Amino acid sequence: MDIKxxxxxxIGETLYIYEHKSGLKAFLIPKKGYSxxxxxxxxxxxxxxxxxxxxxxxxxxRVPDGIAHFLEHKLFEQKDGSVMDKFSKxxxxxxAYTGFSQTVYLFSCTDKFSENFQLLxxxxxxxxxxxxxxxxxxxxxxxxxxxxxxxxxxxxxxNLLGAFYKNHPVKIDIAGTIESIxxxxxxxxxxxxxxxxxxxxxxxxxxxxxxxESVFEQIEKNIKYAEPREEIKRIFPExxxxxxxxxxEQSLAVSTPLFQMGFKDDTKGLSxxxxxxxxxAVKILLEMIMGKSSALYNELYSQGLINNTFEFDxxxxxxxxxxxxxxxxxxxxxxxxIISGKIEEFHKKxxxxxxxxxxxxxxxxxxxxxxxxxxxxxxxxxxxxFRGVNIFDYLDVYDKMNFEYINEIFSKHFNLNNLALSVVKxx
Amino acid sequence: MSNLLQExxxxxxxxxxxxxxxxxxxxxxxxxxxxxxxxxNLDRERVTKNAMxxxxxxxxxxxxxxxxxxxxxxxxxYGATFDCGVTKMGERHIIQFYIEFVSEMFTEEGSNQFDxxxxxxxxxxxxxxxxxxxxxxxxxxQEKDNLKRLIESRVNDKMLYAVEKCLEEVCKDxxxxxxxxGFVSDLKDIxxxxxxxxxxxxxxxxxxxxxxxxxxxxxxxERAIEKLKKLRPKTDGTFGDLADKKLFGPSPExxxxxxxxxxxxxxxxxxxxxxxxxxxxxxxxxxxxxxxxLLVYNGILGGGVHSKLFQNVREKASLxxxxxxxxxxxxxxxxxxxxxxxxxxxxxxxxxxxxxxxIKAGNITDYEFESTIKTIETSVKSLKDNQLQIVxxxxxxxxxxxxxxxxxxxxKTSRVTKQEVIDVAKKIQLDTIYFLTSKEQA
Numbered sequence: 001m002d003i004k005x006x007x008x009x010x011i012g013e014t015l016y017i018y019e020h021k022s023g024l025k026a027f028l029i030p031k032k033g034y035s036x037x038x039x040x041x042x043x044x045x046x047x048x049x050x051x052x053x054x055x056x057x058x059x060x061x062r063v064p065d066g067i068a069h070f071l072e073h074k075l076f077e078q079k080d081g082s083v084m085d086k087f088s089k090x091x092x093x094x095x096a097y098t099g100f101s102q103t104v105y106l107f108s109c110t111d112k113f114s115e116n117f118q119l120l121x122x123x124x125x126x127x128x129x130x131x132x133x134x135x136x137x138x139x140x141x142x143x144x145x146x147x148x149x150x151x152x153x154x155x156x157x158x159n160l161l162g163a164f165y166k167n168h169p170v171k172i173d174i175a176g177t178i179e180s181i182x183x184x185x186x187x188x189x190x191x192x193x194x195x196x197x198x199x200x201x202x203x204x205x206x207x208x209x210x211x212x213e214s215v216f217e218q219i220e221k222n223i224k225y226a227e228p229r230e231e232i233k234r235i236f237p238e239x240x241x242x243x244x245x246x247x248x249e250q251s252l253a254v255s256t257p258l259f260q261m262g263f264k265d266d267t268k269g270l271s272x273x274x275x276x277x278x279x280x281a282v283k284i285l286l287e288m289i290m291g292k293s294s295a296l297y298n299e300l301y302s303q304g305l306i307n308n309t310f311e312f313d314x315x316x317x318x319x320x321x322x323x324x325x326x327x328x329x330x331x332x333x334x335x336x337x338i339i340s341g342k343i344e345e346f347h348k349k350x351x352x353x354x355x356x357x358x359x360x361x362x363x364x365x366x367x368x369x370x371x372x373x374x375x376x377x378x379x380x381x382x383x384x385x386f387r388g389v390n391i392f393d394y395l396d397v398y399d400k401m402n403f404e405y406i407n408e409i410f411s412k413h414f415n416l417n418n419l420a421l422s423v424v425k426x427x
Numbered sequence: 428m429s430n431l432l433q434e435x436x437x438x439x440x441x442x443x444x445x446x447x448x449x450x451x452x453x454x455x456x457x458x459x460x461x462x463x464x465x466x467x468n469l470d471r472e473r474v475t476k477n478a479m480x481x482x483x484x485x486x487x488x489x490x491x492x493x494x495x496x497x498x499x500x501x502x503x504x505y506g507a508t509f510d511c512g513v514t515k516m517g518e519r520h521i522i523q524f525y526i527e528f529v530s531e532m533f534t535e536e537g538s539n540q541f542d543x544x545x546x547x548x549x550x551x552x553x554x555x556x557x558x559x560x561x562x563x564x565x566x567x568x569q570e571k572d573n574l575k576r577l578i579e580s581r582v583n584d585k586m587l588y589a590v591e592k593c594l595e596e597v598c599k600d601x602x603x604x605x606x607x608x609g610f611v612s613d614l615k616d617i618x619x620x621x622x623x624x625x626x627x628x629x630x631x632x633x634x635x636x637x638x639x640x641x642x643x644x645x646x647x648x649e650r651a652i653e654k655l656k657k658l659r660p661k662t663d664g665t666f667g668d669l670a671d672k673k674l675f676g677p678s679p680e681x682x683x684x685x686x687x688x689x690x691x692x693x694x695x696x697x698x699x700x701x702x703x704x705x706x707x708x709x710x711x712x713x714x715x716x717x718x719x720x721l722l723v724y725n726g727i728l729g730g731g732v733h734s735k736l737f738q739n740v741r742e743k744a745s746l747x748x749x750x751x752x753x754x755x756x757x758x759x760x761x762x763x764x765x766x767x768x769x770x771x772x773x774x775x776x777x778x779x780x781x782x783x784x785x786i787k788a789g790n791i792t793d794y795e796f797e798s799t800i801k802t803i804e805t806s807v808k809s810l811k812d813n814q815l816q817i818v819x820x821x822x823x824x825x826x827x828x829x830x831x832x833x834x835x836x837x838x839k840t841s842r843v844t845k846q847e848v849i850d851v852a853k854k855i856q857l858d859t860i861y862f863l864t865s866k867e868q869a
Contacts, residue, residue: 091802093805253582307573307576
């Protein structure tokens with residue numbers, strides 16, 4: 001068995017890599033002294049993949065919104081009952097989540113890793129879906145959708161995506177709607193499964209106090225061989241470069257208004273380490289402009305316009321990217337005004353190099369802290385993997401980051417024409 | 428890196444002036460941390476001010492007089508994290524301060540990370556920005572506004588709100604019914620002077636626990652202890668309202684409340700989904716032998732995917748996406764909560780109550796029982812992988828007046844029998860049925 005070892009001595013971590021003959025890649029990051037072992041099995045398939053051409057077919061397949069998430073729920077069902085029960089007997093915690101561009105199955109355990117791992121490998125590779133169980137799941141997912149309808153943070157997030165995007169499916173709720181999931185049936189679920197759960201479209205990541213040989217051997221034996229096949233053609237509608245809208249609002253049962261605002265980014269063609277570089281640069285910029293040590297944050301805070309709930313982030317995927325920042329505020333419009341004013345000022349006067357140096361150091365320190373937790377490592381690993389990079393590539397990006405590039409990205413990303421605002425008002 | 432350090436156990440390394448200092452030595456994390464807890468009893472008179480104190484202290488200290496300067500300093504410390512706030516554990520109100528920072532072995536110049544971080548935390552707590560010998564008025568005014576908004580924003584997270592509100596309704600005439608962050612109506616009487624007075628009382632009289640976790644050197648720990656010896660120079664040696672029963676577990680009067688009649692509470696919001704919560708009195712103390720059987724009881728009822736609630740409310744009846752039960756260890760309470768279609772309230776309530784009766788009647792399958800024990804074992808072992816959870820575990824032990832290590836907790840839980848669970852089930856009383864519903868529902 002061919003195992004590749006990469007050591008990252010500066011942070012005391014090692015990455016083991018193995019590739020199965022079916023094209024599936026597997027990674028192990030050992031964590032000595034940790035009780036918890038965390039394994040994820042993920043496919044490059046999420047809520048945005050609602051239009052595609054199945055390899056070997058000519059016609060475009062259009063599927064109901066929310067189907068990737070629905071399939072995630074249904075995979076837990078096996079011929080002999082729910083696989084959850086088998087995990088429970090071992091005392092471990094199975095779980096799964098669906099994102100915009102990936103579906104992730106996982107468990108965490110402290111004992112009997114290989115038995116748990118076997119369950120994970122088996123159930124993800126062996127769907128057993130009946131019409132009856134599909135109908136039953138509609139009630140459960142219906143309540144999940146209802147829960148999110150009442151969640152003001154979730155709503156302001158998706159409303160902002162709706163302001164950014166006119167056509168891109170990233171604006172559609174991951175779970176779909178009660179109406180869209182009513183159209184889901186067994187046949188479409190299998191079609192999606194067979195298209196996107198091919199080993200070459202998947203990845204396994206294991207983190208914990210484990211030996212690479214035994215983990216990879218288990219993968220070698222238990223991943224079914226699949227013939228190599230053509231790429232799946234993923235179809236996305238043409239998206240406009242500018243904003244769809246610059247303002248959206250909704251009323252919900254909240255006491256203070258909540259807002260999210262951000263810049264729609266244009267990153268076409270950016271992938272691999274380049275996309276990581278862009279991500280780190282925008283995050284450093286957000287920290288410099290509106291982080292807790294910034295003049296802007298402190299001005300907004302002392303005027304009572306923001307509070308501790310204020311946060312920011314940047315997302316970049318294969319064909320969409322945006323920054324987002326928000327929290328609670330009695331006057332989101334005033335916040336937007338002040339932030340816009342400050343950004344204009346930076347465009348005129350330039351950024352501060354000292355701020356940049358200090359924040360780069362801080363951001364790197366915080367990145368290091370993520371290696372404290374096996375689940376954090378796994379989540380981060382999977383979230384960047386399908387962008388063609390692994391988490392350790394961040395180290396190189398931090399080390400090579402420079403002020404000139406930061407300035408370049410500042411003028412590209414923080415363009416006030418691309419700034420949209422989403423507000424959730426008290427009902 | 429050495430593998431010499433043993434399991435994540437705590438040792439008390441110093442005790443003086445009502446201050447207990449604990450060390451949790453481990454080198455498996457990239458970071459180290461210091462947590463400082465001030466304890467007091469939860470009461471209406473002090474709760475809102477206690478909530479205000481950390482909010483004002485975090486705004487600045489003598490060396491770093493603004494929030495911005497503190498933030499700048501934290502960035503210099505390789506992005507150290509500082510946080511503070513209040514929480515309740517049973518009827519104990521806890522003011523907490525915490526700093527976490529990258530361990531020295533990962534910093535470029537091997538700087539005195541620990542000393543610098545500890546000093547910052549210590550100074551934020553003990554050297555506030557003063558104006559006319561009391562807190563700075565501007566900070567107090569602004570933080571009053573922030574606290575008001577924080578209290579009012581509770582309703583934004585309906586899932587959490589429905590759980591907390593239900594338990595507060597159960598204890599509406601007892602200290603536990605008080606929200607950790609206090610009352611909006613009590614804010615108007617708070618000013619820089621009376622807040623400062625309570626702060627001095629906190630500093631001088633509330634019992635304190637300090638937890639140092641990670642890979643700090645002995646020299647640095649020694650230095651920290653020396654500093655803490657100066658924390659309360661003016662103390663009269665009484666150490667606050669807990670002095671006489673200094674951390675002897677929850678008081679007897681906070682337990683043994685019997686239920687005469689089940690109360691129904693309905694609260695209306697503009698919502699799509701209803702949240703049904705049931706509040707129970709378990710009548711079981713955290714320092715009793717029965718507590719371990721209660722842990723198992725809770726696991727069988729609603730502690731995971733194997734539980735009766737998950738299996739019956741979600742998997743069989745498809746009524747909900749989530750349905751769980753949770754214990755409030757220090758006050759002997761339990762809450763069951765589920766998000767459901769509003770029209771399905773009666774049906775969901777019936778199924779939930781059925782599950783409770785099933786356990787009472789002894790209908791516990793081997794699968795439910797064994798999965799529960801193993802699930803608890805996994806979750807306890809997992810705590811050891813998180814520095815803050817290790818600290819919280821030992822803080823909880825101190826408050827319960829128990830001294831279980833992680834292994835003790837696992838072995839005591841594994842010895843629980845089905846009969847003990849059934850005995851516990853018989854003691855548990857439903858107290859309040861809380862329903863968060865839409866404005867339209869009849």
